[in-house]
Amino acid sequence: MSDISVPPERTARMPVTSGSVVERVFAGQRGRKIREALTAYFLLFPAFLIIFVFGLFPLAFSAYQSTLTGLNQIVGRYDGLGNYVRAIDNLAYVLGFWVAIVFVYLAVQQVRKVKELAQKHNEKPWLWALPGFLLAAGLLLFTRFFFTFLPEALLIPGRVRRGQQLTRELFQEFLGEAWALETVQSSLRLSLVVLLIAILVIVAFNRTNFRTLHSSSYLGSFMQIGLLVLTAVALTWFTYTEVVRAYAAALEREVELAIWSQVVTISAGFVLLILSYLLWNTAAGQDSMRQTVFRLGAAAALAVGGWVLIGELPLAVASGNKAWWQGIRTTIFFAAGSIPLQFLFALLIANLLFQNIRGKGLFRMIYFLPYISPLVGTAAVFRILFSERANAPVNTFWTALGFSPLRWLNEPTGLFQLMFGNMIPNFPSWAAGPSLALVAIILYNVWTYVGFDIVIFLAGLGSIPGEMYEAASIDGASRWAQFRHITLPLLSPTIYFLMLLAVIGTFKAFNHIYVMRTGAALGTTDTASVVIFDAFKRDTRYGYAASLAMLLLLVIIGLTVINNRIARERVFYG
Numbered sequence: 001m002s003d004i005s006v007p008p009e010r011t012a013r014m015p016v017t018s019g020s021v022v023e024r025v026f027a028g029q030r031g032r033k034i035r036e037a038l039t040a041y042f043l044l045f046p047a048f049l050i051i052f053v054f055g056l057f058p059l060a061f062s063a064y065q066s067t068l069t070g071l072n073q074i075v076g077r078y079d080g081l082g083n084y085v086r087a088i089d090n091l092a093y094v095l096g097f098w099v100a101i102v103f104v105y106l107a108v109q110q111v112r113k114v115k116e117l118a119q120k121h122n123e124k125p126w127l128w129a130l131p132g133f134l135l136a137a138g139l140l141l142f143t144r145f146f147f148t149f150l151p152e153a154l155l156i157p158g159r160v161r162r163g164q165q166l167t168r169e170l171f172q173e174f175l176g177e178a179w180a181l182e183t184v185q186s187s188l189r190l191s192l193v194v195l196l197i198a199i200l201v202i203v204a205f206n207r208t209n210f211r212t213l214h215s216s217s218y219l220g221s222f223m224q225i226g227l228l229v230l231t232a233v234a235l236t237w238f239t240y241t242e243v244v245r246a247y248a249a250a251l252e253r254e255v256e257l258a259i260w261s262q263v264v265t266i267s268a269g270f271v272l273l274i275l276s277y278l279l280w281n282t283a284a285g286q287d288s289m290r291q292t293v294f295r296l297g298a299a300a301a302l303a304v305g306g307w308v309l310i311g312e313l314p315l316a317v318a319s320g321n322k323a324w325w326q327g328i329r330t331t332i333f334f335a336a337g338s339i340p341l342q343f344l345f346a347l348l349i350a351n352l353l354f355q356n357i358r359g360k361g362l363f364r365m366i367y368f369l370p371y372i373s374p375l376v377g378t379a380a381v382f383r384i385l386f387s388e389r390a391n392a393p394v395n396t397f398w399t400a401l402g403f404s405p406l407r408w409l410n411e412p413t414g415l416f417q418l419m420f421g422n423m424i425p426n427f428p429s430w431a432a433g434p435s436l437a438l439v440a441i442i443l444y445n446v447w448t449y450v451g452f453d454i455v456i457f458l459a460g461l462g463s464i465p466g467e468m469y470e471a472a473s474i475d476g477a478s479r480w481a482q483f484r485h486i487t488l489p490l491l492s493p494t495i496y497f498l499m500l501l502a503v504i505g506t507f508k509a510f511n512h513i514y515v516m517r518t519g520a521a522l523g524t525t526d527t528a529s530v531v532i533f534d535a536f537k538r539d540t541r542y543g544y545a546a547s548l549a550m551l552l553l554l555v556i557i558g559l560t561v562i563n564n565r566i567a568r569e570r571v572f573y574g
Contacts, residue, residue: 059553064147066547072540075151081242083547089320090259091313093246094266095554096239103232107225114221117214125218131205132222133230134198139223140230141191148187152178262316269309276302324548326523327531328555333434334513334527335506337442338449342502343495345446346453351483353454354461364458367451379444379512383409386440386516410520411436435524441516445509453498460494461487489572496567503563507556528552 066083070076084092118125156174160166178184202219205211212218243259250257276299283295317325349367353360370378385393386408395405411418414432421427434442464487472482488495510529517525526534532552536545 060143060147061150062546062549064150065543066550068543069541070543072542074542075154076543079543080245081239083544084551085246086544087321087324087548087551088317090257090262090316091266091320093239093243093259094263094316096235096242097263097267098270099554100232100235100239103228103235107228107232110221110225110228114218114225117217121212121214123212123214125212125214125222128205128215128218129222129225131198131201132219133226134194134201135219135223136226136230138191138195138198139227140234141187141194145184145187145191149178149184152181152184258315262312265309265312266316269306269312272302272306272309276300276306323523323526323531324528324551327526327528330434330438330524331507331527331529333438334442334445334509335503337434337439338445338506339499339502341442341446342450342453343498346450346457346498349450350454350457350461351487354458364455367454369451370448371452373448375448375511376515378448379515382440382444382447382512383516406436407520408440409437409516409518409525412520412522412524415439435521437518437521437525441513441525444512444516445506448512449502449505456494456498457491460491464490492571493573496563496571500560500563503559504556507552507559528555 065074067078067080068076069079069082081092081096084095088095114125117123153175156171156178157166159174160170164170206215243263246259247257279295279302280299283292283299286292286295353363353367387395388405388407388410389395390399390405392408394408399405412435413421414429414435416431416433417427418436468486468490469482472486477485507527508529509527510533513525513527513530514533517530528548529552532545532548535541535548539545
């Protein structure tokens with residue numbers, strides 16, 4: 001029999017029918033994509049593990065801890081929204097419903113992105129919502145299992161009897177008993193079943209005509225949508241049950257509550273403000289002056305109505321923690337005083353150092369030194385400088401100018417009240433402004449971070465083409481005109497970046513404030529972070545401190561969103 005030869009070009013096209021299963025899976029173009037994906041996931045896994053352990057898990061555990069109460073107890077008794085109600089009173093219920101609405105809004109935005117991608121590539125992705133929602137449900141159920149098992153594991157040290165030593169074997173025994181609990185096992189089984197069903201559905205879809213070029217993108221998007229929607233539903237139900245529980249407890253005490261009326265009134269006020277904002281933005285695009293004026297008038301009327309309804313807020317927070325609201329007020333004063341001064345000095349000095357002068361490298365290092373110096377040490381030095389002693393350095397300089405010595409870090413009186421209190425009898429407390437003690441801390445904060453801003457501003461100035469300034473000079477533009485029309489617009493991305501860091505940093509500031517605070521200031525220097533630390537360390541109310549931390553997180557997220565909205569319209573990227 002003669003040998004049958006196969007042309008080489010046909011051999012290359014023949015399917016692989018021999019070899020191991022692994023070789024067949026990783027063969028060909030599809031196998032190359034699988035190898036690349038696995039390599040990418042393998043390299044990303046350490047970063048994901050770090051983010052989960054030090055980022056996502058502490059955040060999730062803080063949210064869980066905020067629903068527990070008890071003194072000096074990590075695992076206290078379940079209290080629902082009790083800690084939030086103690087902090088901000090009935091506003092906690094309003095926030096619960098509105099956070100759920102925000103999750104739904106984000107889910108709708110994600111659906112719009114999926115729709116745009118599908119229309120662009122003429123694909124039908126909607127069946128991928130089934131495995132996406134199953135994956136989301138499985139992940140949420142697994143999170144539920146984790147937080148069902150975790151408290152039982154944390155309670156193990158309390159199960160050790162007096163005189164008994166917690167050995168490794170005893171710990172493993174207690175851990176096995178906690179793992180074998182029916183509530184733990186049932187939640188684990190349910191989460192694994194849902195995840196397994198989701199994986200099977202994904203495999204089935206990949207073997208049918210449902211698979212498209214962007215299947216993985218659709219799956220990830222629908223999983224995010226599922227997480228947002230299911231979390232919103234769970235949060236709404238949780239808040240509703242807490243409202244019902246509060247009314248039941250009030251009925252037993254024969255006390256009247258106004259939770260539902262406040263929720264509806266305040267929510268309606270926010271809705272009117274949102275509609276006013278949207279209507280105001282559409283006024284500029286109208287064809288006639290009449291339509292523009294009508295829309296501006298309607299927006300103003302809606303804004304007035306919204307503010308009237310939101311006027312219910314003082315009643316909603318009347319029984320909240322005054323120390324917390326004082327901390328938020330102090331934090332706002334701290335941010336409003338630090339950020340403008342910090343940016344003004346940094347931008348001025350950066351422009352001077354950007355000129356062709358001798359020794360500018362040395363000046364850059366000198367200005368940057370306060371930022372890299374230990375905060376605790378430099379704060380202690382400033383505490384000595386701003387001492388209330390008449391011969392203290394700052395008071396010596398102050399008296400040399402002809403003024404009386406001040407108490408500085410020990411002065412709880414507001415700055416504006418100190419300045420104008422003698423001229424205005426019965427000076428209103430709401431207009432007193434930040435205390436003099438807080439002003440001293442603001443000056444320290446500006447001194448510390450202005451060097452960092454200078455370095456970033458210098459990098460931004462270096463990226464602006466010099467030809468633009470030369471062309472402007474030829475056209476007769478003054479230095480101020482060049483700064484206003486060239487430097488500031490092209491420096492706007494740098495300003496946005498520094499503004500984002502400054503807002504988040506000032507609202508999270510703690511170390512130097514804690515070092516410089518004094519009892520004589522009567523709490524006027526205690527920012528939100530200090531209030532949280534006192535609740536955790538001094539009062540050992542771990543659940544309450546966690547709830548305050550979650551509230552501060554919501555404030556920072558809200559400010560970040562506002563900053564991004566402003567940057568979208570004002571930042572120029574060239």
